[in-house]
Amino acid sequence: MTVTEESAPRLDAEKIRKDFPIFEQTVYGKPLTFLDSAASAQKPSVVIEAEKAVYETTYANIHRGVYKFSQDATEAYEETRLKVQKFINASSHKECIFVRGATEGINLVSQAWGRSTLQAGDEIILTTIEHHSNIVPWQILAAEKGAVIKVIPVDETATLDMDAYRRLLSDKTKMVAVGHISNSVGTINPVKEIIDLAHAHGALTLIDGCQAAPHMQIDVQALDADFYVFSAHKMYGPTGVGILYGKEALLDAMPPWHGGGDMISTVSFEGSTWNDLPYKFEAGTPNIAGGIAMGAAIDYLLDIGYEAIQAHEDMLRDYAMEKMAGLNSVRFIGTSAHKTALISFVMETAHPHDIGTILDRQGVAVRAGHHCAQPAMDFFEIPGTVRASFGIYNTKEDVDRFIAGLQKVMDLFG
Structure with a gap:
């Protein structure tokens, strides 16, 4: 279900981002990178x-x-x-x-x-x-x-x-x-x-x-x-x-x-x-x-259209997973061929809550824990994961800030 940028319907995420007042603020002096839409999405001005x-x-x-x-x-x-x-x-x-x-x-x-x-x-x-x-x-x-x-x-x-x-x-x-x-x-x-x-x-x-x-x-x-x-x-x-x-x-x-x-x-x-x-x-x-x-x-x-939404979010997921694959500490949890724009993962050297805390200081909001799905975590024999989930307001720059935050985790925990 991978969609290339060339074939994807156009979604202007930077323009859409301006529809959401919450992105006008910074977090610890850094742009807000919100990657927890699977928990609850941000609200546009029209809503x-x-x-x-x-x-x-x-x-x-x-x-x-x-x-x-x-x-x-x-x-x-x-x-x-x-x-x-x-x-x-x-x-x-x-x-x-x-x-x-x-x-x-x-x-x-x-x-x-x-x-x-x-x-x-x-x-x-x-x-x-x-x-x-x-x-x-x-x-x-x-x-x-x-x-x-x-x-x-x-x-x-x-x-x-x-x-x-x-x-x-x-x-x-x-x-x-x-x-x-x-x-x-x-x-x-x-x-x-x-x-x-x-x-x-x-x-x-x-x-x-x-x-x-x-x-x-x-x-x-x-x-x-x-x-x-x-x-x-x-x-x-x-x-x-x-x-x-x-x-x-x-x-x-x-x-x-x-x-x-x-x-x-x-x-x-x-x-x-x-x-x-x-x-x-x-x-x-x-x-x-x-x-x-x-x-x-x-x-x-x-008004945005689901074809454009799905293509944009799939592109972000693929871009992020490609970048994350280069981090030898990352292990993906959930790699089905049929997958939405959500990445669940663990890192060998750091607990999910530590990862989430370090990312937060970089302005990156992710979810860490069992995600109200403890039987799924039990199947994979882990206490929880870090979950990055994408929405219509996310951009490649968000992914890059997320990857930079994970690199910081690796630098701190080895």
Whole structure:
């Protein structure tokens, strides 16, 4: 999937960088080199201003007021839902549920679908390289229902063993929950094949798309995903808002998870009835300004274009890995042939936290640790890695400063 600079669609990262106010400052007197977008991406001015404008001009609670501010806020919030529908190619806006983030989306499915569906002995399939958010909710559910969790192994490159997956599937499999892209090692999983094989055995699928949404076009209908989750904050939007996509028939059949205002049709002490989709799963006052600003983030990404984004980020990844390969102390963790713009590595002579600290003094922000993926670290028999992850605002100069920082680590630790 390597893309050369000559064949790549043009993305002017220096121009894009000017859209992000945070890059106007320095860190320890050095330019900020932010290589931790996989954890949470920085925010462009259009997103910041969109959220600010809500509080300054049209803020009111939504779905409930007959006055102009409430109607305007409702219209802007629901406009984001329509943008999300188009963004992921959902068949209906009813299939796009606002949540606080992907973690809440996974918990919603595990509880609302799982509690009403799973029986003792049923099986849930995960992968070795899942984020904790796509492990722990299923463990809680399995413990409650007496279900069994099975795990797809990976090889030494962190590529899923698809033959092993085929052997794990059976008529007991009820859910296959897989990350579209690994947050810890960057592997792009073959989710379409995973979904098709699960469906052939009568199982449902949930895809954690947190690491995919900033980097590639998502088409839930083409994937035939039953559920798909992602968070706004990783795709240059605000924190505290994300999306759960679910096929309408599945969402219709699921009971609510949270109870409260807006998710009801009628309430009495004799009993209550539920609102229609999507509101059945949206109890209480949501992150209104964040939801509206998420729409601005979607517009911003689509204006740049995913072909240009992926080509630019792949170029940076390849450039960085080529430079890093010349440092004899570096060992890459996760070298799948299908890999996003994320590099996870260790150095023989320095602990990941020491590397991260030294890089920070050079103005370079990376993540060091297990990346909420301890089973993946256990597989590679390491406590953690250093992770450099690229975004639309990164440049070759960022890579060069990163490499210079690693050279400083080598000079200090030998």
